[in-house]
Amino acid sequence: MTVSVLDLAPVVPVVVVRDAADAVPLARALVAGGLPAIEVTLRTPAAPDAIRAIAGAVPDAVVGAGTVITPPQVTESVAAGARFLVSPGWTDVLLEAMTASGVPFLPGVSTTSEVVALLERGVREMKFFPAQAAGGTAYLKSLAGPLPQARFCPTGGIGLASAPEYLALPNVGCVGGSWMVPEDAVAARDWGRIEELAREAAGLSAGGTCR
Secondary structure, three states: OOOOHHHOOOEEEEEOOOOHHHHHHHHHHHHHOOOOEEEEEOOOOOHHHHHHHHHHHOOOOEEEEEOOOOHHHHHHHHHHOOOOEEOOOOOHHHHHHHHHOOOOEEOEEOOHHHHHHHHHOOOOEEEEOOOOOOOHHHHHHHHHOOOOOOEEEEEOOOOOOOHHHHHOOOOEOOEEEOOOOOHHHHHOOOHHHHHHHHHHHHOEOHHHOEO
């Protein structure tokens, strides 16, 4: 993938799939709404099959694996078809595995020292997590001055109302969130509603304006 994950869309849906049969229609709804990058979290047993299904049946989707915390998960996710990896945090062991995977990755950070450590290792794109709890837009704004080379995908506690504040920051490429895939809509298989919510999210841009 030549385009950065941070530049595919203003929002990356963070998806928890409990039934792999829901993966393809869910992904199609998100893509139809304008959100091609989809992070399927490894929080359920169905996640690898969901990634595999989306990768095989939804060519316009750029499916990735989230909540990646071990090297075996890196291997399993890439084998299933994940085109990017996202972790809530990182260690040298995990970073080595993600680097060796051959796909883009966003290691999670929540402190300045973690950002500097990743920059030392040549990593410039990161997940800021948990965004709201770790300081939100004020924290990211304070990092932009001394560490302008770092770019972030903030995730955690972000919704439609707060997303534009993040997207307005110069060091934020996109945000991650789950508000466009509410659990009740997924449970009801209301793909039309999810497409509408995705379209609303895809219309966000820097400064809170619509594209």
